[in-house]
Amino acid sequence: MYRITDDRQQQCLEKFFAKEKTWYPDYFGCKFAAYMMFFCGIIGWLFPYQAEWVSIHESIKTYGIYTMIYLLGFSFYSQMFTSYKDSKRNRNLGEILQNLPVSSVQTAIFKAKKTLKICGRIAVIAAAGQTFFAIVALHTFSIENILIPLAVLYVLPAGICAVEIAVELWKGQTPVRFKKADR
Numbered sequence: 001m002y003r004i005t006d007d008r009q010q011q012c013l014e015k016f017f018a019k020e021k022t023w024y025p026d027y028f029g030c031k032f033a034a035y036m037m038f039f040c041g042i043i044g045w046l047f048p049y050q051a052e053w054v055s056i057h058e059s060i061k062t063y064g065i066y067t068m069i070y071l072l073g074f075s076f077y078s079q080m081f082t083s084y085k086d087s088k089r090n091r092n093l094g095e096i097l098q099n100l101p102v103s104s105v106q107t108a109i110f111k112a113k114k115t116l117k118i119c120g121r122i123a124v125i126a127a128a129g130q131t132f133f134a135i136v137a138l139h140t141f142s143i144e145n146i147l148i149p150l151a152v153l154y155v156l157p158a159g160i161c162a163v164e165i166a167v168e169l170w171k172g173q174t175p176v177r178f179k180k181a182d183r
Contacts, residue, residue, distance in 0.1 A: 009106040010113075016100060017081070017110075030080045037073025038122055041066050045126040045149050048134035050142070067152055070122075074157050077118065081111040108168045112161035116154070123153035
């Protein structure tokens with residue numbers, strides 16, 4: 001089995017982001033906006049889909065709106081790992097990381113790990129909440145109460161992150177050497 005993650009580069013990125021945690025007001029603005037959108041999106045996903053007493057088309061519209069709000073929060077959260085503001089101007093994080101021995105692919109993987117960590121927590125909370133409300137309020141349960149929130153709130157952002165990593169690989173900015181995984 002082969003893996004694409006380089007542990008040394010990931011540790012270097014971890015140290016860099018830990019040191020530069022208090023970057024600029026936009027960092028906290030992005031974080032606040034992300035958590036606000038996550039909160040608004042998860043409120044809608046806590047209600048079981050069985051509670052929609054209208055047609056399936058109305059249910060799809062409602063959950064589509066919640067999903068868009070959630071993905072907006074996902075976008076704000078991942079933006080914390082893409083730009084940096086000096087005293088003068090916004091700079092792309094790639095410009096700053098040129099001095100570190102880190103490839104753009106490893107940066108995309110680091111961003112995906114950080115972003116998917118919070119998305120996984122939110123997906124589990126939404127699935128547990130939807131299951132709880134379905135059992136308590138509606139006296140019913142379906143496996144979709146668990147699968148739909150997990151699929152939409154975790155698998156969809158994971159797909160976005162996978163495409164982002166694939167784009168970085170496709171650019172060919174840095175040659176990638178696959179390492180044998182330790183067993």
